[in-house]
Amino acid sequence: MIIMSHFSSALQYWLVNHPIIFHFSWTQGQTLGSSPVFLTLTVLSYLFLTFLLSHLPLPPIRPGLLKSVTAVHNLVLLVFSLIMALGCSVSTLSYAPHLLWVICLPPKTPPNGPLFFWAYMFYLSKILEFVDTLLIIVSNSTRRLTFLHVYHHAAVVIMCYIWLQTSQSMFPLVLVTNASVHVLMYAYYLCCALGVRPRWKRLLTECQIAQFLSSFVVLGMMLYYHFTGSGCSGVWGWCFNTVFYSSLLALFLDFHAKNYANSKRE
Numbered sequence: 001m002i003i004m005s006h007f008s009s010a011l012q013y014w015l016v017n018h019p020i021i022f023h024f025s026w027t028q029g030q031t032l033g034s035s036p037v038f039l040t041l042t043v044l045s046y047l048f049l050t051f052l053l054s055h056l057p058l059p060p061i062r063p064g065l066l067k068s069v070t071a072v073h074n075l076v077l078l079v080f081s082l083i084m085a086l087g088c089s090v091s092t093l094s095y096a097p098h099l100l101w102v103i104c105l106p107p108k109t110p111p112n113g114p115l116f117f118w119a120y121m122f123y124l125s126k127i128l129e130f131v132d133t134l135l136i137i138v139s140n141s142t143r144r145l146t147f148l149h150v151y152h153h154a155a156v157v158i159m160c161y162i163w164l165q166t167s168q169s170m171f172p173l174v175l176v177t178n179a180s181v182h183v184l185m186y187a188y189y190l191c192c193a194l195g196v197r198p199r200w201k202r203l204l205t206e207c208q209i210a211q212f213l214s215s216f217v218v219l220g221m222m223l224y225y226h227f228t229g230s231g232c233s234g235v236w237g238w239c240f241n242t243v244f245y246s247s248l249l250a251l252f253l254d255f256h257a258k259n260y261a262n263s264k265r266e
């Protein structure tokens with residue numbers, strides 16, 4: 001019992017009440033990565049480098065080295081996704097005055113405090129995910145350098161920036177869902193890098209599709225509360241999220257149809 005209570009106080013401190021987390025504030029132009037110029041340059045550099053590197057003859061990398069780098073990258077993102085899912089959940093449980101708050105933040109909510117700290121970590125993690133693309137390119141696996149992959153990696157950074165800039169309602173739910181799915185996804189990629197092909201690839205894709213479908217329920221709820229109450233923060237972000245998630249749903253349904261049409265359910 002005492003151990004449990006120590007564990008929960010430690011969790012509360014390291015995920016919510018640590019001064020860096022508690023006093024976090026997203027201030028445009030001051031917080032690292034918060035300017036529109038940074039966002040534009042980051043996304044354009046990603047697209048430009050992806051195009052350039054995928055068309056250049058790159059020197060071969062020792063397979064052993066590539067496997068190790070890939071494994072470490074996946075392990076880092078697996079652990080980071082787990083921490084973000086936990087951190088955002090514990091912050092929500094600590095600060096949400098009621099359940100609806102996570103779906104509809106009051107208008108003019110300032111992007112400060114633990115919840116926005118985890119949104120910021122999520123934003124930075126999406127830039128770290130650019131390494132996925134580099135790994136695909138250096139492993140010469142052009143089959144996997146798809147429109148879905150590049151579009152997702154570029155647009156998701158813009159989505160996170162909008163979350164922070166507009167204090168986007170319902171981001172905590174989307175963040176926890178996506179970070180949890182990414183724990184599974186990076187566990188899958190980690191196994192692949194270690195030479196084990198998990199039998200649950202199809203189930204993973206279906207979890208990803210389920211996350212997009214469930215986000216429409218939350219998007220619908222936010223719109224309902226926005227128009228029937230005193231408004232929700234981040235309605236422009238709502239529009240971006242809806243278009244982005246609809247396009248991802250269509251691309252993932254297409255991926256599912258192409259990859260599993262002839263396979264039996266594991």
Ligand SMILES: CC(C)(COP(=O)(O)OP(=O)(O)OC[C@H]1O[C@@H](n2cnc3c(N)ncnc32)[C@H](O)[C@@H]1OP(=O)(O)O)[C@@H](O)C(=O)NCCC(=O)NCCSC(=O)CC(=O)O
Nearest residue numbers: 070074132135144149152181185189192193201204205208
């Ligand atoms: C099961 C999936 C997660 C992945 O499908 P794939 O067809 O890409 O999977 P695969 O079986 O070919 O992948 C195994 C290969 O990936 C290599 N690999 C290992 N780590 C990797 C990494 N971090 N990024 C990219 N590739 C990586 C392995 O070494 C292995 O190479 P080798 O074969 O040479 O041994 C799927 O559901 C999916 O997401 N498909 C879309 C493709 C994609 O880019 N997804 C991630 C971004 S979208 C996203 O993230 C949505 C979301 O938010 O949920």
